[in-house]
Amino acid sequence: MRFARLLAAFSLAAAFLPAASFAQADKAVVTTEHVRAELLAHAPEGLAAGKPVWLGLQIRHKPEWHTYWMNPGDSGLPTTVAWTLPAGLEAGEIAWPVPHKLPVGPLMNYGYEGTMLLPVPLTVTPAFKPSLAGDAEIQLKASWLVCQKECIPEEGSFVLKLPARGSVALNGGAFQAALDAGPKPLKSAAQVRIEGQRLEVSVPGLPATARGKNLEFFPETGEVIDPPGAWTQAWKGDTWTASVPLSPHRAASPTVLPVVLAEGGQAWRVEAPVTGTWPAKAAPAATISPALQEALRQSAAAPNTRAPSAAGTSFLAALLGALLGGLILNLMPCVFPVLAIKVVGFTKHADDRRGHRISGMAYTVGVIVSFAALGALMLALRAAGEQLGWGFQLQSPAVVATLAALFTLIALNLAGMFEFSSFLPSSVATMEAKHPVANAFLTGVLAVAVASPCTAPFMGASLGFAATLPGGEAMAIFLALGLGMALPYLAAAWIPAFARWLPRPGAWMETFRRLMSFPMFATVAWLIWVLGQQSGIDGAASMLALLVALSMVVWALTLDGRTRVILASLAVAGLVFVGWWTGGAITRPAPSATVAAKQDARWQPWAPERVQQLVAAGQPVFVDFTAAWCVTCQLNKKTTLARGEVLADFEKGNFALLRADWTRRDPAITAALARLGRNGVPVYVIYRPGREPVVLSEVLGVDEVRNAIAQL
Incomplete structure (x- = not known):
C-alpha cells in the first residue's frame, strides 16, 4: 500500500502507548532459575514523618514452585528479610498474606505460588535526614527456600534508592492487594x-x-x-x-x-x-525437618543431573511450538484483514520476480522485528512489576481507539476515497514510491499490530514458558513466533512456481482492491465492539462519532480549490471538537457491573477463591479465560460453548461454569494464566476434585469439550 509507512508506524506507536505510564523509581531485581524476586516500595507522600511508607519483597514463582509462610507447616523454611536503613528509618515486621495449603505426599505445608508480595511497614522518624542527593538508600538481604519436588535455598541482595520528597506510588495496587490478602485483626474472647x-x-x-x-x-x-x-x-x-x-x-x-x-x-x-x-x-526436633533435610541433601548432591536436559528439551519444544503457532496464526480470524493487504501486494509483483522476493524478505523482517519489539516491551513491563500477558496492548481503550482510527483510514484508502500521495508534498510522495522495501517492511509491522491479540494452537504454551525464561531465551521464542507467521509469505516469494499462480495485473485489480476494504471495515466494527466492552456504550458511541468526523476530514482533503480550504478547515475543527467532547468517554473504563450484567446467566464471574471453594465442595469447574478483543475466544464461544449439546453435558456433569474476562487488565487473571503455563487467551480449563487441571486446546471443538466432560 502506498501509505503503509506512516500507517504501520502509527500502529506500532499505538501498541507502545501503555509504556509511558509505567516508569518507576530505581529498583533491584534478583532472578534465579526458579523465582524472580524484586524489592518494591510505596511512598505516595514521600519520606516524611507520619506518612505511609511500605517496602516489600515481591516473589514471582515459576509454575509448580513455591515458597513458605511464617509457619511453613510440616517442612520448609519461611522467607527472611534483613534491612540496612539510613538513620531515622525503622522497618516493621512482615505483614504476611494468607497462605495456601500445599500438600506434598503425606506432608502438609503452608506457602505461596504464583506472584506474591511480602509488605513491610517503614516508619520515618524526625531523626531521618536524606542524603545530599535527596534520597534514602534501602538495602535488603533476603533468603528463601523454593521447592517443587526438590528444595533449593536461595538468597538475594537488593538496593533501592527512594526520593525523600518525591512520590513513589507506582506499586500502590500491588501493596493494596497484598494487604487486602492479609488477615484483619479480630477482637475476640478466643x-x-x-x-x-x-x-x-x-x-x-x-x-x-x-x-x-x-x-x-x-x-x-x-x-x-x-x-x-x-x-x-x-x-x-x-x-x-x-x-x-x-x-x-x-x-x-x-x-x-x-x-x-x-x-x-x-x-x-x-x-x-x-x-x-x-x-x-x-x-x-532439628532446626530443619527430616523431610526438608533429605530434600536439601539430594539437591546438593546432584544439582545438575537432570535440570539442564529437561530445560533444554522444554526450550526446544517451546521454540518449535512458537514456530508452528506463528504458522497457524495466519489462519486465525484476526489476521484476515492483513491477508487482504498481502494479496493486493502480491498482485503488484506478479511480473517482477526480483521485486517479489525483496518484498517477501522485507515483510519477514518487519514481522520478526515487530514481534521482537512487542515481546521486549511485554517482558520489560513484567520486569517492572506489571502483570501483563500476550495481547496486553488491547487491554487499553486508548490503543483500541487508535487502531480503530488506523483501520478506518486503511479502509477508506482501499475503497478509493483518497490516495495517500495526494496528501503529501511531491518530494515525499516520490520518495515513498521509490522505497517499496520500506512499504513491505511496514506492512509486516501492521500485520503484527493486528495479529498480536490472537493466540493460535501451540502459541499459548510457548508464550507461557517464555515468561519464565531469562531475557535472551524469551526473545528467541518471540523471534521464532515471528518467523513462523512470516514463513508462508517468505516461501511464496522465493518459490518460482508460486509466481505462475498469480493472476496478471490488470483493471480487475482496482475492483479487487476496493473489495478488500470491507474486511477492514469489519475490523473497525470489531474494534468498536471491543471498546464497548471496555468503556461501555457511551465509549463506543463516542468513538463512532470520532470516526465519522475523521472520515469527513479525509473527504474534505480530497476536494480542490477554495472548497477544500473551507470544508477541510471546518472538518478539522469539528474533529477537534468531537475529540475534546468525547475523549473522556472513550478512555473511561465502564463499571464492572455493566460488563458482568451482559454475561450468560449460566456463567458466573471467575475468582481464584471461587474455583477453590467449588472444587473443595466436590463440584467440577469449567473456566473460560477470555477477552472481548480475542476473536478466537468469541468464535469458540459462539460455535462451541453456546451449543446445546455442550451445555447439556455441562448440566448433566454438574459443572460450575466460570468466565474470567481479561478484556481489561486484571493481575489476578494474569497470575492464574501463568500458573497454567499460559500467557494469553483463549485458555479453557477443567478443574476436578483430586485431579490436576486439564487445559484444552485454543481452537475449541464440540467433540473435544464433550469428551473432556465425559471423562469425569
Whole structure:
C-alpha cells in the first residue's frame, strides 16, 4: 500500500502507548532459575514523618514452585528479610498474606505460588535526614527456600534508592492487594484449651458473613499442631470451634497461640490464650525437618543431573511450538484483514520476480522485528512489576481507539476515497514510491499490530514458558513466533512456481482492491465492539462519532480549490471538537457491573477463591479465560460453548461454569494464566476434585469439550 509507512508506524506507536505510564523509581531485581524476586516500595507522600511508607519483597514463582509462610507447616523454611536503613528509618515486621495449603505426599505445608508480595511497614522518624542527593538508600538481604519436588535455598541482595520528597506510588495496587490478602485483626474472647493430644479452639465474634461456613485454620506458631492430621470444626451459635491434633513432634508450648482463620478471600487473625497443661514434648526436633533435610541433601548432591536436559528439551519444544503457532496464526480470524493487504501486494509483483522476493524478505523482517519489539516491551513491563500477558496492548481503550482510527483510514484508502500521495508534498510522495522495501517492511509491522491479540494452537504454551525464561531465551521464542507467521509469505516469494499462480495485473485489480476494504471495515466494527466492552456504550458511541468526523476530514482533503480550504478547515475543527467532547468517554473504563450484567446467566464471574471453594465442595469447574478483543475466544464461544449439546453435558456433569474476562487488565487473571503455563487467551480449563487441571486446546471443538466432560 502506498501509505503503509506512516500507517504501520502509527500502529506500532499505538501498541507502545501503555509504556509511558509505567516508569518507576530505581529498583533491584534478583532472578534465579526458579523465582524472580524484586524489592518494591510505596511512598505516595514521600519520606516524611507520619506518612505511609511500605517496602516489600515481591516473589514471582515459576509454575509448580513455591515458597513458605511464617509457619511453613510440616517442612520448609519461611522467607527472611534483613534491612540496612539510613538513620531515622525503622522497618516493621512482615505483614504476611494468607497462605495456601500445599500438600506434598503425606506432608502438609503452608506457602505461596504464583506472584506474591511480602509488605513491610517503614516508619520515618524526625531523626531521618536524606542524603545530599535527596534520597534514602534501602538495602535488603533476603533468603528463601523454593521447592517443587526438590528444595533449593536461595538468597538475594537488593538496593533501592527512594526520593525523600518525591512520590513513589507506582506499586500502590500491588501493596493494596497484598494487604487486602492479609488477615484483619479480630477482637475476640478466643480460647485454646489443651485436651490430651488435641487442641480445642473456640473463637466467638467472627463476622456474620463467615458464620456457618467452613474456615481454613493456620496457626502462626510452628511445630505445635499436626498440619495433615484429621481435624474437625463446627459452629455453636456465633462461636466457631475446632478440634485440632497436636504434632507428635511438638517442639513449642506457647501460652498464647496466634491463629489465622480464612474463608472466601477474607481472613481474620486472633491471639488466643492457651489453658491446660501441655503434654510432654517429643525429642528435640532439628532446626530443619527430616523431610526438608533429605530434600536439601539430594539437591546438593546432584544439582545438575537432570535440570539442564529437561530445560533444554522444554526450550526446544517451546521454540518449535512458537514456530508452528506463528504458522497457524495466519489462519486465525484476526489476521484476515492483513491477508487482504498481502494479496493486493502480491498482485503488484506478479511480473517482477526480483521485486517479489525483496518484498517477501522485507515483510519477514518487519514481522520478526515487530514481534521482537512487542515481546521486549511485554517482558520489560513484567520486569517492572506489571502483570501483563500476550495481547496486553488491547487491554487499553486508548490503543483500541487508535487502531480503530488506523483501520478506518486503511479502509477508506482501499475503497478509493483518497490516495495517500495526494496528501503529501511531491518530494515525499516520490520518495515513498521509490522505497517499496520500506512499504513491505511496514506492512509486516501492521500485520503484527493486528495479529498480536490472537493466540493460535501451540502459541499459548510457548508464550507461557517464555515468561519464565531469562531475557535472551524469551526473545528467541518471540523471534521464532515471528518467523513462523512470516514463513508462508517468505516461501511464496522465493518459490518460482508460486509466481505462475498469480493472476496478471490488470483493471480487475482496482475492483479487487476496493473489495478488500470491507474486511477492514469489519475490523473497525470489531474494534468498536471491543471498546464497548471496555468503556461501555457511551465509549463506543463516542468513538463512532470520532470516526465519522475523521472520515469527513479525509473527504474534505480530497476536494480542490477554495472548497477544500473551507470544508477541510471546518472538518478539522469539528474533529477537534468531537475529540475534546468525547475523549473522556472513550478512555473511561465502564463499571464492572455493566460488563458482568451482559454475561450468560449460566456463567458466573471467575475468582481464584471461587474455583477453590467449588472444587473443595466436590463440584467440577469449567473456566473460560477470555477477552472481548480475542476473536478466537468469541468464535469458540459462539460455535462451541453456546451449543446445546455442550451445555447439556455441562448440566448433566454438574459443572460450575466460570468466565474470567481479561478484556481489561486484571493481575489476578494474569497470575492464574501463568500458573497454567499460559500467557494469553483463549485458555479453557477443567478443574476436578483430586485431579490436576486439564487445559484444552485454543481452537475449541464440540467433540473435544464433550469428551473432556465425559471423562469425569
